[in-house]
Amino acid sequence: MSVARYWREIPRRYRLEAGKCSNCGYIAFPHRLVCPECGSRKFEDYRLKDTGKIVSFTTIEVGPTEFSDQVPYNVGIIELGDEVRITAQIADADPKDIKIGGKVKLEFRKIQQDGHAGVIKYGYKAVLV
Ligand SMILES: [Zn+2]
Structure with missing residues (x-):
């Protein structure tokens, strides 16, 4: 992982912020762009x-x-x-x-x-x- 990407992700990691798929409820941590379960790109923030x-x-x-x-x-x-x-x-x-x-x-x-x-x-x- 690049240093820049690493630092960008720190705030989310620090807050244990995951993404919850708005379509099927899959929880991705760290965040993803595409849901591996249903392919949706809509996520809402979800605190673990x-x-x-x-x-x-x-x-x-x-x-x-x-x-x-x-x-x-x-x-x-x-x-x-x-x-x-x-x-x-x-x-x-x-x-x-x-x-x-x-x-x-x-x-x-x-x-x-x-x-x-x-x-x-x-x-x-x-x-x-
Ligand atoms: Zn999904």
Whole structure:
């Protein structure tokens, strides 16, 4: 993803703003231009819940280069409300404390720092509640 596009998307990501298809109700997060379910291009803004439960998770021992200073870390599939599943890092948690069905809250945090450009990327992380 380009840096410009990344920064454009930050406000929506920060507010957990999704798009809800006006035709079939499909919820797209991040936003999409075209509904993958019905092909409609009409969306209304839809605010996701910031709490959810863990559907599955894994511990990453060897990460991609940009995350190599963070290993090991936990990544989970989080179901927000009963609507949307997202993938997020589960921060500040010992793997033995993470349970399927466990409740989490999303927080907006620094995710990664690009060493050369000095670009700090922010995004949501899940923390156990
Ligand atoms: Zn649709």
